[in-house]
Amino acid sequence: MFRHQKELQFEVKVDRPDPQLAKHIQEVLGGQFGEMSVMMQYLFQGFNCRGNEKYKDMLMDIGTEEIGHVEMLCSLISQLLDGTSPDQQAEAAKDPTLAAIMGGVNPQHLIVSGLGATPKDSQGVPWNSGYIIASGNLLADMRANLNAESQGRLQVARIYHMTDDEGVRTTLRKMLARDRYHQYQWMAAIAELEEKNGVVVPASFPPEAEQEAQPHGLEFWNLSQGEESSTGLWATGSAPDGTGDFVYVTEPAAQGNIPDPKVPATEVHHDLDGKTSDK
Known part of the structure; x- marks a missing residue:
């Protein structure tokens, strides 16, 4: 059972509208290593976890926290888009310099979502469930989680330096701190699993x-x-x-044979044997 609470995990409050930054933040919301990905990855790993209540509980704790992070980023994007009306964009476009800047705005924030966040990356590519890993092997999954948090924190850190909005930076610092802790968490789980089962996945194939x-x-x-x-x-x-x-x-030599595939039947129309058919 999930229960929504109106308060955000951490306060989200921007200093001023910035639609271009809103577009950038879409990457850490709906990109391959964004909060939607880690949310779904941890939850599905938790849903599918069998007979390891300690790990299942941890996965559900962090997966549920990531739902809150998705909501935080949606609130952040919405606030950055506040006051960005079509009329204002049209007026700004009269100035060539401003028009070039506004060219970096995500038009879907106006056309599709009405000044709201979308489940897509910074280029408008929809979030894809193929981004997530939930293999059923705890060590393999924990290693994937460590990579996801490493990449996610890296991207948030890069976006941090794209703005001087202290309100936005405050929110990003909170997320950077949580991503740092989550890396510690996955490293601890990996070390525990390696000590118990070995370092190679799957340990059941020695x-x-x-x-x-x-x-x-x-x-x-x-x-x-x-x-x-x-x-x-x-x-x-x-x-x-x-x-x-x-x-x-130093000088490895090939140890295999040269493939010698059979030529398919003429009906495949490969033309490899130089013959054609007019039937």
């Missing part, structure tokens, strides 16, 4: 089950010009799970 392919699981193949990559721990260190030491392969 290296020895790879049989004759197991040695390749420790090789770094040098497949680009230069050998600078040989100095990294990924090429000279040991596997985190203790299964062996990494090997740097």
Whole structure:
């Protein structure tokens, strides 16, 4: 059960209208790494979590918080659009300089949503459920969550420097702080799961089950010009799970065969055999 509370998690109050900034903020609302994505990702991971009540409860806690963050950003966008009427835009467009600036405004904020936020990114691309990951494997999902929070916080930080509106910055600072904590949270969960199950996903398929392919699981193949990559721990260190030491392969050679696919039937009309049919 979900229950809406009228108060926002943190106060949202802008100093002045800024429709161009409203367009930018659409990215951290409805973009690939926006609040809509993490909201749906955490909730679906929580909905589908089986037999791990501690993790399920955490996912539902944070997923529900993200619903509130979506509402905060919608309020922020609406306030940035307040006072942005079609007449004002038309008047501004008479000045070539202002017209160029107003060219960065999202027309859908006027035409489609009536000065409100939309479930889209900064380019007007609709939010896509393909952005989210809910695999049913806790470690894989937690790692995806850490990436999502890292990318989301990065984008909010970039937008922070696009404005000097202290009201907007106050809201963004609160979101940056929460995104920082959420990274700590996912790192803690990842460490706990790795200690319990191992570092490789899925742990239920161990290296020895790879049989004759197991040695390749420790090789770094040098497949680009230069050998600078040989100095990294990924090429000279040991596997985190203790299964062996990494090997740097300076001049890797192909170990497979040359594919020899069969030519399809003439009815496919591929023309590969030089013959044509007038039937």
